Amino acid sequence: MRILIRNGHVIDPANNIDATLDIAVADGRIVSVGRITDGFTAERDIDAGGLIVCPGLVDLRAHLREPGQEHKATIASETRAAVRGGITTLCCPPNTQPVIDTPAVATLIRDRAKAAGMTHVLPLGALTQDLAGTQLSAMHALKEAGCVGVSSAMTPLGSTLIYQRAMEYAATHHLTVFLHAEDSSLADNGCVHNGAVATRLGLPGIPAAAETVAVATALALIEETGIRVHFSMLSTARAVRMIARARYDGLPVSADVTAHHLHLTELDVLDFDSRCHVRPPLRSQRDRDGLREGLRDGTITAICSDHQPHEADAKLGPFSSTATGISAVETLLPLALQAGVDSHISRRDIIARLTIGPANILGIDAGTLSPGIAADICIFDPDGYWTLSEANMASQGHNTPFLDWELQGQVRYTLLDGRCVYEQGI
Amino acid sequence: MDLSNIQLDKHKRLRHFLTIEGLKRQMLTDILDTAESLSGVTEQTVKKVPLLRGKTVVNLFFEPSTRTRTTFELAAKRLSADVLNVNLEVSAASKGETLLDTLRNLEAMHCDMFVVRHPNSGAAHFIARHVAPHISVINAGDGRHAHPTQAMLDMFTIRRVKGEFYKLRVAIVGDVLHSRVARSQIHALSTLGVEEIRIIGPRTLIPRHYEALGVHAYHDMNEGLRDVDVIIMLRLQHERMSKALLPDEHEYFRLYGLTIDKLRVAKADAMVMHPGPINRGVEIESSIADGLQSVILQQVTHGIPVRMAIMSMAMQSHIPVPAVEA
Numbered sequence: 001m002r003i004l005i006r007n008g009h010v011i012d013p014a015n016n017i018d019a020t021l022d023i024a025v026a027d028g029r030i031v032s033v034g035r036i037t038d039g040f041t042a043e044r045d046i047d048a049g050g051l052i053v054c055p056g057l058v059d060l061r062a063h064l065r066e067p068g069q070e071h072k073a074t075i076a077s078e079t080r081a082a083v084r085g086g087i088t089t090l091c092c093p094p095n096t097q098p099v100i101d102t103p104a105v106a107t108l109i110r111d112r113a114k115a116a117g118m119t120h121v122l123p124l125g126a127l128t129q130d131l132a133g134t135q136l137s138a139m140h141a142l143k144e145a146g147c148v149g150v151s152s153a154m155t156p157l158g159s160t161l162i163y164q165r166a167m168e169y170a171a172t173h174h175l176t177v178f179l180h181a182e183d184s185s186l187a188d189n190g191c192v193h194n195g196a197v198a199t200r201l202g203l204p205g206i207p208a209a210a211e212t213v214a215v216a217t218a219l220a221l222i223e224e225t226g227i228r229v230h231f232s233m234l235s236t237a238r239a240v241r242m243i244a245r246a247r248y249d250g251l252p253v254s255a256d257v258t259a260h261h262l263h264l265t266e267l268d269v270l271d272f273d274s275r276c277h278v279r280p281p282l283r284s285q286r287d288r289d290g291l292r293e294g295l296r297d298g299t300i301t302a303i304c305s306d307h308q309p310h311e312a313d314a315k316l317g318p319f320s321s322t323a324t325g326i327s328a329v330e331t332l333l334p335l336a337l338q339a340g341v342d343s344h345i346s347r348r349d350i351i352a353r354l355t356i357g358p359a360n361i362l363g364i365d366a367g368t369l370s371p372g373i374a375a376d377i378c379i380f381d382p383d384g385y386w387t388l389s390e391a392n393m394a395s396q397g398h399n400t401p402f403l404d405w406e407l408q409g410q411v412r413y414t415l416l417d418g419r420c421v422y423e424q425g426i
Numbered sequence: 427m428d429l430s431n432i433q434l435d436k437h438k439r440l441r442h443f444l445t446i447e448g449l450k451r452q453m454l455t456d457i458l459d460t461a462e463s464l465s466g467v468t469e470q471t472v473k474k475v476p477l478l479r480g481k482t483v484v485n486l487f488f489e490p491s492t493r494t495r496t497t498f499e500l501a502a503k504r505l506s507a508d509v510l511n512v513n514l515e516v517s518a519a520s521k522g523e524t525l526l527d528t529l530r531n532l533e534a535m536h537c538d539m540f541v542v543r544h545p546n547s548g549a550a551h552f553i554a555r556h557v558a559p560h561i562s563v564i565n566a567g568d569g570r571h572a573h574p575t576q577a578m579l580d581m582f583t584i585r586r587v588k589g590e591f592y593k594l595r596v597a598i599v600g601d602v603l604h605s606r607v608a609r610s611q612i613h614a615l616s617t618l619g620v621e622e623i624r625i626i627g628p629r630t631l632i633p634r635h636y637e638a639l640g641v642h643a644y645h646d647m648n649e650g651l652r653d654v655d656v657i658i659m660l661r662l663q664h665e666r667m668s669k670a671l672l673p674d675e676h677e678y679f680r681l682y683g684l685t686i687d688k689l690r691v692a693k694a695d696a697m698v699m700h701p702g703p704i705n706r707g708v709e710i711e712s713s714i715a716d717g718l719q720s721v722i723l724q725q726v727t728h729g730i731p732v733r734m735a736i737m738s739m740a741m742q743s744h745i746p747v748p749a750v751e752a
Contacts, residue, residue: 194635195634196638198633199635199638199639200609200639201547201548202547202568202569202570202571202572202606202609203547203548203569203570204570207634271551272551316526316552317552318525318544318548318569319546319547320546320547320569
């Protein structure tokens with residue numbers, strides 16, 4: 001299909017483009033970006049006047065629940081939800097059932113994603129077998145099966161020594177290590193930030209030190225080995241500063257933050273609201289401001305959804321016994337844009353943190369509109385206001401504290417490999 | 427965001443009793459006054475007692491407890507209610523029945539009030555939010571969060587002995603971090619307007635953000651007890667030692683156990699309280715527990731009229747408001 005996207009406000013941070021232009025797409029690839037080329041005959045014309053045209057979003061962390069937890073969601077249901085949010089590439093963490101520690105599981109996920117045909121799905125392999133934290137996974141085989149990185153997916157590693165060896169082995173195979181920095185003994189059985197709200201509600205707390213201690217350990221190992229590590233889902237201001245310092249010192253580290261940590265704080269838990277039960281926990285306002293600052297100054301180069309759809313029952317119970325996580329792919333773009341407005345980060349920089357930023361962390365050819373590249377494109381109305389409701393969610397999980405929020409920024413079209421996989425109202 | 431909303435009906439009457447936090451001083455005073463009238467043998471008492479006749483109260487305990495359950499049972503019976511004791515520590519959870527399933531089953535048996543104890547903070551709120559509208563929920567202790575009826579019987583005991591709250595200095599000693607009793611006492615004491623609330627204990631047992639509770643923290647008993655009017659000792663759970671929060675009971679007793687010497691630092695007429703059961707020689711010296719300044723047994727006695735008051739007030743919210751209020 002030959003598609004012409006006319007008159008859109010094209011924002012492609014990787015190519016330094018921020019202007020009203022046309023984009024020609026043919027054979028699944030971008031042909032050109034500019035004033036329209038003579039002689040390009042389109043089978044389909046998309047009028048993008050008043051809309052923003054940017055690379056399809058790259059989400060570093062979305063749980064698709066398949067295989068193993070299809071009662072929560074499936075690859076088909078969640079990738080369909082993702083394209084409604086403008087996402088064209090997403091990484092799924094290895095904590096499926098069985099975990100992604102064999103090529104078979106990685107292949108199964110990629111096959112099902114291909115059959116669904118909505119987004120590119122890139123599996124992250126397990127850092128250790130069965131995520132048990134003791135024996136290394138067959139990382140080379142996982143890479144051959146399409147894993148773009150390896151992750152411990154919130155499970156603790158047996159020891160710092162295993163940690164270091166897993167990093168070294170991953171580096172041998174040029175796999176980026178995705179770390180969720182949490183010291184499990186300090187996190188103990190906590191379920192909220194160890195702050196004023198934990199004190200008032202008597203909920204067991206997870207101190208900020210659970211994150212900073214783990215970051216410090218990882219940084220010491222990185223300093224020693226020179227291995228590239230990506231920190232997933234920072235939640236504390238102090239960890240952001242530690243990583244900023246490490247980057248300044250030239251260590252090969254990167255970091256992301258979830259969209260909800262840019263908006264919510266421990267105070268949102270005050271009513272024992274299990275929809276705000278997330279890991280890492282929502283922290284203080286100062287921490288949230290620190291995350292936004294890190295996003296602005298470029299310490300944090302990606303915003304992820306940490307999409308975690310659940311069946312309703314998983315969130316029905318006393319706070320600490322409920323499942324963690326938010327169904328988030330459909331709110332990633334508007335929440336990221338809003339965080340930009342709230343903390344004076346340009347729209348272009350926010351889009352960079354949703355596209356080229358995460359693509360660079362993965363080392364993949366995506367997140368740009370460069371001619372010749374796969375035509376993964378998000379077209380959204382920056383002024384489109386909408387209200388999130390259970391009825392208008394495509395995800396099988398309706399567990400989100402953003403229900404009834406008025407959100408700004410509405411996806412109109414999503415193109416994957418030059419195919420229109422989502423069109424608003426159709 | 428307002429934890430108290432769910433506790434009150436649209437006429438601002440008590441509907442559930444889940445936490446002290448957010449309740450107004452007048453409400454707490456009403457509870458104490460009602461308990462006072464129920465504890466006597468006045469004619470007024472007799473009028474109020476049959477209020478729960480024909481009602482069914484379910485003691486829904488997800489955690490073992492004999493004392494609290496017994497006083498709730500006695501209180502309900504003295505209000506003429508039928509009482510059903512349901513212990514779910516193992517049964518339901520192990521069968522995979524969810525908490526909501528359990529509630530639905532009990533609702534189907536036409537019960538009127540759930541008295542709930544649960545090991546998770548927020549459980550009573552969760553239940554109150556999901557029960558049928560005709561059911562009242564009384565929190566008999568949820569995790570580390572709240573134990574509001576215990577706090578009210580403590581306030582009742584303090585008022586009986588001291589009369590007024592406004593000039594009192596109160597010290598709460600021990601494991602405040604894990605104590606739902608302490609949290610509820612702190613909210614009750616500050617709502618009733620005491621002059622100062624202190625918490626005393628080692629850093630391992632004091633919440634990091636204690637200032638959020640509006641209290642002063644001390645780590646030295648002799649400083650913390652100076653000139654206080656009320657001393658509330660908390661129970662120390664044995665598991666605190668295995669979790670590396672404390673070295674052993676001897677050192678704890680030496681530093682934070684209430685002895686004659688330490689008691690001398692407080693005001694001469696200071697009253698000594700303990701929610702029970704006491705670990706003699708760990709939190710408190712036997713001679714003090716049984717001594718003249720101790721009101722520990724009165725606390726147990728007061729548990730019944732205070733719980734009667736709270737249960738009857740919560741049940742009144744199901745009665746239509748009369749056109750002309752008395």
